Each structure stands twice: as structure tokens, then as C-alpha cells.
Amino acid sequence: MSKTIFFVIAICWNISLIQAQFGFEFSDSIPVEIGNDQLKFPWSGGINHAQFSTIDYDFDGLNDLFIFDRSGNQIMLFKTIEENGDYTYKYIHNAASLFPEDLRYRVQLIDYNGDDKVDLFTYGIGGIKVYKNTGNLIDGLQWEVVKEVLKSEMPNGSFSNLFVSSVDIPALYDVDGDGDLDILTFNIGGQRIEYHKNTSVENYASTDSLIFKLENECWGKFIESDVSNSIDLNSNFGPCANNGLNIPEVTPRHSGSTVLAINLNNDNYLDLILGDVSHRNITALFNDTLHANPNAVMDSLDINFPSNTTPVDIPIFPANFYLDVNHDSIKDLIVTTNASGSSENKESVWYYKNNGTNEVPNFVFSEKGFLQNQMIENGKGALPVLVDLNNDGLKDLLIGTYFQYLDPADKISKIQCYLNTGTSSEPKFKFITDDWLSLSNSGYALRMHPTFGDLNNNAKQEMILGRADGLLSLYKKTGPGIQDYSLEEITLKDYMGEVIDVGQYASPQLFDITNNGRLDLVIGKKTAGLVYYENIGTKNQYSFKWVTDDLGAIDMGNIYQTDNYSTPHFVRHEDSLHLFVGNQIGNIHYFSNLDQDIIDDNPFVAASKNFANINTGGFSSPFVSQLTDDGRYHLFVGTDLGGLWAFVADKDSEPALKLTKQDTAEKQILVFPNPSKNGIINIKTPALKKLQLKVLNSLGQVIITKELNQPLNKIDLSTYRNGVYTLLFISDSGDFTSKKVIIK
Template identity: 30%
Template sequence: MSKTIDYKFPNNNNPIDIYSNPACYILNVDSDSLKDLLVCASDGASMKNNNKIYYYKNTGTNNIPSYNLQSKQFLLDKTIDVGEGSFPVSYDINNDGLIDLFISNSGLHRESYLDSNSILHSVFYSTISFYKNIGTKANPAFKLITKDFANLSLHEDLINAYPAFGDIDNDGKAELIIGDLKGTIDLYKNTGTITNPNYQLIEQNWIKSSNLSSYRNLTPAFCDFNSDGVLDLIIGNKNGTFLYFKNKGTKSNPVFELQSSKFGNISTVDTDYSYFGYSVPCIIKDENKNKIFSGSYSGNIYAFNIINDINDGLVEPDTFFIANKINGYQSSIALYDFDNNGFLDMIIGNYAGGVNYYKGIKNVKQNIKKTDINNCQISLFPNPATTDIFVKSNLNSTIHYEIINLMGEIIKKGDINSSQNKINILNLQIGIYIIKLYSNETKGILFKKLIII
């Protein structure tokens, strides 16, 4: 039997063309009973890491498929994807009273090459995407203005860019500082106007500190910690600790001096995932107290209350604040009351390059200690199923459920309890689903895989 290789699969007009390690997935994307084709890169080290998910619709049959290209940006054209790693930062850049959104990245693919030993090398560069808030205080609406704010792509050695804004020379316009992979912080000045900012690099390695040079992946944040009228600096880093630089200068002439390289003995390291913590600070004032939130390598979001004066270096964990690892590795966080309802909202970035949005609701903190639903005895049967599934549980309370397809859409939701524990799935398409289970009487969320045949 002769065999031939099709170098233009799945068709001559629109073949798959992905730089490295294409991964193919056969599944029913559009719920028409025919299995379609999705293709993306699977090599995280060297891929062109944005805008590359091919969707080929099957216009033939499942036995003899005919794949026709529908999009090279499947789902990506409906969401945010800034490349490898996403770091959201909120700031009102044009002073119009509406908070804007900036999302930097670890890197975008610039080029790849083979060295003399035929080893593949890839070159990346960092950028900042600027989303201007064109909505209102109650109804924010973010419009993408540029994917290369401050022209960071011109700086070839800039990787893992992380921005922070603050008016440190008292001219009414915020300066921009950027921490990076190699452990330096660069200073950019707005040479334009407040309404039409134009940031230019003024000084590389702006913070001169022998201690700072030994750290990597710097993530700075401004805040007037000691309420003396000048902005201080907290800087996260790869080690998962925080460096505190006190501003001993004036409003127009800042002088930052290192006060602590392990502020509050905070650590975002979770050794189940890594010996590095990748702390990423976000500082807010809550009930007249400074509070430090932080992303981490594990994906956990940490919160710490600063006790008394920041110079004491005393912090306590905020144990009520919970955000689990579903956000993805190397999480980072932006907190602000975006819809002006009195509660903080949260935008979380992650290694995959997208962002998650969480709307703030009323604090329902109670003194009753709740059991984690993941520690309860909950099972689904039969699984796989065809017409009905049953939920067996040792809980006496109502359990809320959501059945979610692989596109993230909620297909069905409802409640179950000890007297009614059957869920009818007869009208659902054959395929793989995720069922989300949670209860008001427990904490946490339980996810289980559901197969419908």
C-alpha cells in the first residue's frame, strides 16, 4: 500500500500553518452533530503565542469529514488575549473620573531561529494594551486604544513588563514606571497632555539599589503608605516577597530608600506548585487601612491587612478573602469599584494571557465556620449518562448546579436537594460537560466532569 503525506492538510486553500507543535482537536464546536477541527500551538516555549486558534467546520460527515476554515482566531476575537502572561492595572490616565485599564504581558513572539547546533531559540518582547473607559461610572465600557502603549515593543530587551502609574514630580501628570524580568525598573515621563498622553523613556534602571539588582520579575505599585503626602513603593518579585521603598523626598523630588526586603514576612510561595512565589501587589485603602492583595505562581490571590504604621512591618492575612486556583498560574490582580456600586470588583490576569472579571457583591462574612464543599461526599451517577443523572450527597442543604459546555456556556442550571436529586439531561447534546456544584451552607465550588452519550 502506498502512502502519501498531505502537507496542506486539511485543504489546499487554507492549510494549517502554525509555527511549532500544532495540536489538533476533533470535537463538535457548533452543536450540529458533526465533529469539527480545532488547531492551536502546544509549544509554550517557542510558539507565536497569540491570535492562533484555527476553527475548521466539518461540512462533510463524521466518517468522511470535509474541513473548511471559519476563523484563525476562534474565541480570541471575542475576548482579551495579550499573549503570554497578562498583568491588569487600573488607572485613570486622562483624569476624566473614569478608571481605565492597562494589561501588560510577559511577551509576544518576535522571531525564532536555529543556532549552529540546530537548537531552536525564540525572541519575545513585552507590550501594554490600553483600554480606555468610554462608559460611565455606573456602566463602564472599555475600548481598545492601542496594543503598544508607550511603544514598549521598540525596547528589544524588555520582557515581563509590569506597569505602575503615579504623579511623583507633582506636575499633574502621572509618571509610568515599569518593572521587568531582569530586575530593573525604568522611568517613563508623559511628554504629552493629560487627555492625550505620550510616554517617553527617561531613565533605565531608575531605582538604584544593590538589593534590587538581585531580584527578578519586578512588579511595582505606588501608594502613600504612611500618609505623609508622597508616594511610596511596594515591589513584588519572583521570590514571592515584597520590597518596601519609603519615599524620603518631596512631592516634586522623590527619593526612594529601601526599608525592607521582606516586608511583613509575606510570602506567596506554595511549594505544591513551585519554590517561587511571583508576588504581584495591588494596594487599596479599605476602612482607612492599607490592604495588600497579591497574585502568585500557584494562582491563589492573597490579601493582607497592614497593622498600624507600615514602618512596623506588621501584617495579618485577610482569611475571608478567597480566590482559588481556577484563575490560572501566575495570577495578577486589579481591584477597583468599576461599576460604582460600593463594592470592589476584581480583574485577574494569568499565564495564559487572558483575564477574568469578578463583580463585587455585598460582604456576607459570617462567624459560622463553613465546610469546604470539596471535602463533602458528593457523587454523580450514572456517568456517562443519557437521560438523567442523580446527585448523591451527605449535605442536608440545597445544592445549586450549573452544567457548562466546553465553550464556557451555561447550558442548564437549577437546584437539587435530598428529596429531589435528579437532573434531566435528555435535551442536551452528546459530549463532555463540566457540572459546577455549590451551596450557601458550604464554602468553595466543586467541579465534576459529566459525559453525555
């Protein structure tokens, strides 16, 4: 057996780390309502700047919905479910594990080699990188790099990168109708469309190669303005005058265009839909039908497409996608924003239903916020907090946010409120307001982060609000209502009367760090380090004393992102102190058994720097709480995309996290050889230790279950496809550990 080694993973893990990794599982069981409607995908994490494709990811014959979000390079999957002829979507969590790890800026899924499996086109340095889909029903999705970057033959016979800007989305389309996939993309100057012809069929009588030649340097014979998105049709500028034969001097303009190739009127001549950076509209360009597609000439346009209905008006930089999203076999038009961090991010997916046919589409506006209106969505960078606002014994949900986009010069931060209208065993959240306490009018700028606690022993939850300017404000609870709060101190001060100021982006938590019955104050911030103020007052009167700006010496930055934007969350479990910290990178650092480290002022040693394999793509924010009366913990994680992921302690880890248990025998499990060339794996287990083994494939499916009763055991994976498999070892006590093996 000879295959590529896909991953190299350490195989000996500390059991406390393993318990952390497997202590929680994703759960969408808690219902969320807006008005009288229950959201279909409340815990799917939000959407900012999405790119849409379809893929049959599980090879069941049904196309599923694939979304790549430029904001944090996040991947989402919605599986198509068919029941008695009715079709629905189901959100699939952690879909990123099914795709290559280096996807960034853009992802387009399209079958280039005619095997009825969509392949993957993404950003390569200065152009396009291509992965071939080699998966199947048994082994699941598999990807093979076929081109690190596409090349194209220039008119002078040399080969260069087939240039596509990192902010552009090209059209991948069979322009000349010969069966292989051609590319239409704006030139490096950004004013005209280049047609790169795929010569696979001509050279090899097959579509399975990606060999390109720059065939036309002014495809469509139009020029886009270098200062706006206006179009000059039938242009004679540069190569446009000579049917695309010369390369003029490049004049760089504003960078950013999206191209959708589509036949809009069933005349067999290719039309275009363009989106442009800094603009809100999309423009349709229509072929004159006098020239064959390889030498197309656009002779008319619709600058407010589609003008027969509500035209696109979405700030800013629209991107267009043509696919069936309502399961009627007719392709619809989806329009999204493509300017990461600087365009609409709350209702950024516009859905135009195709009331015509695939041959003669008739796009009719259907809704803003497609999919987003079925999930918790608060713009960019969600910050979840659970607190009982109305003293009914049930914890309600507040969600802060980094910002919601308003226009190019204006962003706003709000806190959403969801009231828990369920029970102590079955929580249910109901949307109350998008702007709790009207804090968007407070002048606090962006990223408001609240924390709650009884600071004066009056059985009421005061609120300390972290602000973008690094300051904190104190609010007093004034009544039983969920919005009965009034500003007590505009700037919180310490016991000496000094203003508490952490620089930028304060993310506070009130928590009894020292376990003395008084709530201390820990504050995350933009730069590295957690700021710690000990409460030296009494239960009836808080008094915060600065201790350190670097509690635990925690730094979660890297060489690319030196800032932290830390969001700390302490939990006391079984009388032991634990800490979860979110950060700008998007993962969660977990620290266990910290009481002695607090006393001795020791650096905290992370039990995991990638807790539960959670990665939000940026600005993660964890909140752990016992939401129900069964003793199990719930973990809510705010994502960069403005929504939440929800996790619950695995039922096998009752009563809750089990983060403190140690089992030194588990460390002694040995797996060898690894990698294995013949598929035979030896497993050495501790003496007198009975374990159950489950072997999981790349889809997470259990393919082997076996009792390990001997000190030395063997498993045979030689009949399975080469790749990475997970070995899950479960003890009689319910503890488990995991190891990865590679078959090559």
C-alpha cells in the same frame, strides 16, 4: 447510603476569610470593543495551547464546547445557547470545579461505554487515566475513576502500561468497527504507530470495559523519521516488515506527536492526520483501501494538509481536533499548538470549516485565533493595570504580558491599551493599540509591568515600569494624550543614588502604604519577598528609601514551585489597608487590616491563601479598583493564558468589599455529623441569631432554602445524591458564611 467521599474540607472559617471568598462574583457585563465589533467573550481569560472536545455538561441535550489548555492545565467551557433555531456560545466561568482536579497534559472527552455521556481520558503516569461520567440532570457532572492507568497485553502475554508520552495526543477510535474504543498511539521510540485493540466486546459482549491488547506494532506500515517529520511509507523496518509482529530495539527520537484518526474520503478505511513537535505543518496519511483497518497500510500523504486551501502553518507542534464548532451538525477541523510555553500563543487556534459532509469532509480555512479574537488576548501572562490616561475621569485599561511568541528563537512583550469610552456608571473599553508606547522596541525584554501615580504633585500620572531584569524605568507624563509619555530615567534610583534592582521580574506598585500622603513603592519579584521603599520625600519631590526586601515575610511558593513571581496590589478600604498578591502558582493571597503590622514590622497573616477560589493555573496578577460611581469594587485578574477575568463586588456586599467586618457569632455555627451517612444534617446556630440557609449542589444550584429560627435545626438531604453540598448562611445584615457537608 454508601458512596465514595469525594472531598474533605474544613468547615470552620473566620468570617473575614468568608467575606473575602464571597465578596466578588464573576462578571462579564463590561463591554469591550475592537474596531466596530463588540467582543463576545472579553473576560474569558485567553487561550494558549488548547485541546478541544464537546460535552453536554448541564444535560440539556445540547453539546457544549470544552477546552483543556496545557498551559497551566486550565479548563474552559462555552455553553451552547439555542434561541429560535439560532445557536451561540456563552462562556461559563470556573468550569474547572465541574471536573476532576488532577487533569494534566491532555484531556479527551469521548463515550467509551455507550451510555451517551462522554467520559474523560487524561494523562496517567506513563500513559492514560480514565474517568467515567456518572452524572445526570439532577446531580450534574460526576466522575468516577475507572482506570488509574490503562494496561495493554504485550505479544509475550505480559501486561504493561499502554504507553503515551505526556506530550503526545493519541487517537481514541473504534479502529476495527466492533463498537468498543481502540487506541492508536506512537510507540515509546516515537517512530511508528501502535494499534491497541480493545477486547471488551470479544470478552464480555459489551463496550463498558477497557481491556487492551497490542495488536499491531506498526499500524499503517509507515515510519516517521527520528530527526524530522518526514514519513517513510510502506516501510519494512522492524515490525513493519512482518505485519507488526515483533518489537524491535527502541531508538528514542524527538518526543512529541499528535494523532487524529479520521476517514477523509468515505471509503470506510481509516486515514490519519499527524502533527509533530518542532514543526509547523500537519500531514494527512491515506489508507491504500486494500487492507482492513486493523492492518492498515498508508500509501499516500499530503504533507501540507489541507492543500486545497490555506494549509496549516502554525508554530509549533500542531494538534488536530475534529468536532462541530459552528452548530451545523457537520464536524470541522480545529488546529492548535501543543508545545506549552514554546509555541504560538496569541493566534494559536486555527479554524477550518467543513464545507463538505462528515463522510467526505472538505476543510476550508476560516480564521486564525478562533475564540481568541473574541476575547482580551495578549499571549502569555497578562498583567492588568487601570489608570486614567487622558484625564477624563474614567479609568482606562492597560494589559502587560509575559510574552507573545514570534518564532522558536524570539519572543516579545507588549502592553495593550483599551480606552474607557463609557461613563462613570457604565464603563466600556475600546481597543486602541497592541503596543502602547511601542515598548516592544525598548529593549526591556519580557514581562513589562507598569504602575502609575502622581510623584511630583503636578496632577499628572507618572509611570514606573517594572522590567524582567529586575530594574525599573521612570516615564514622565508630557501631555493630555493617552500615549504622551517620555522616558525620564532609564533606571530608577533611590534617595542615595543607588539603582533599585530586585533581581528579576519587577512588578511594582505605587501606593501610600504609610497613609501620609506620599506614594511609596512596593515591588514584587521572581523570588520570595516583597521589596518595600518608603517615600521620604515630599508631595512635590519623591525620594525612595529602602526599608526591606521581605515586607510582611510573604512566601507563596511550594515544594514544586519555589519562586513567587509576586504581583502585589494594595487597597485602602474604610481607612484600613488590604493586600492582594498574585503569584506563579496562580492563586491570590489576601491580607487584611495591615496598618499596625506595617508600623510594627510584623509578618502578614493571610486571611486567605486562595482568595475567591481564583486559580489561573499560573502567573496570576490582581488589580482592584473602584471603576464605577456606585462604590463597588472591581477585581481584574490577569491569567497565564494571556487574558483577563473580571469580578465585581457582590451586590449584597454594598458599598464594597466589606472585608473589615467581624461577626464572632458566625464562627459558632456548627454542622454535624459531617460526613453524614443518612443524609440528616444538624445545624446549631448562635442564640438570638436569625439566619437564612441555602443549600447548593455541585452545580451551584440552590436546592433548599430555609429560615433557621431555632438554636438547633435539621435538614434532610437523604433524597439527594451522595457527594458534597454547600451550606450558605445569610444573616439579616447581609453577612454570610459557608460550610461544606459530605453525604456518603
